[in-house]
Amino acid sequence: MWNLLLYLENKAMRCDALPSRYIEVCIATQTLDLIEDSVVIQSYPVSTAKNGAGERMGSECTPRGWHKIRAKIGADQSLNAVFIGRRATGEIYTPELSQKNPERDWILTRILWLGGLEAGFNRYGTVDSAWRYIYIHGCPDHLMQGKPESHGCIRMHNADVLDLFNQTNIGEYVWIHI
DSSP, X not given: OHHHHHXXXXXXXXXXXXXXXXXXXXXXXXXXXEEETTEEEEEEEOBOBTTOBOOSTTSOOBOOEEEEEEEEEOTTXXXXXXXXXXXXXXXEOOHHHHHHOTTOOOEEEEEXXXXXXXXXXXXXXXXXXXXXXXXXXXXXXXXXXXXXXXXXXXXXXXXXXXXXXXXXXXTOEEEXXX
């Protein structure tokens, strides 16, 4: 919590502007917390970008700062449903499917598509998180090793992303930091 207050102070934001409910992603600890009234109500392990934190298009880094959930995708899909271009393919992830498609960056189960809120930092131009297609999404569970391995998105275990998806709404805030 102290990091968030320092961040708000450095951004010249008023501390009373802190939303009562938001998602906090910590790149350093590889965790995602669902916070309500300053209390962590749920915590999950995640995997952020192998290339670290950064906002530039093409960097394959996880963007920092304030975001909102701009879209929730996959509500009617099965656990381990495969998505390409935010569309369900009709496939269910299996190790055999993975062997047949080793080049795929697997996006599974649910997608929470993020949009940046800070003009010039994670919104608009070459730093726009939405146009970088930054998501919170499921991935093959064996890829969740407690370390950064993604291409910029925030990866979760499939059961965890399903749980988070069911607890959040479009427009909820997400704060990503080191």
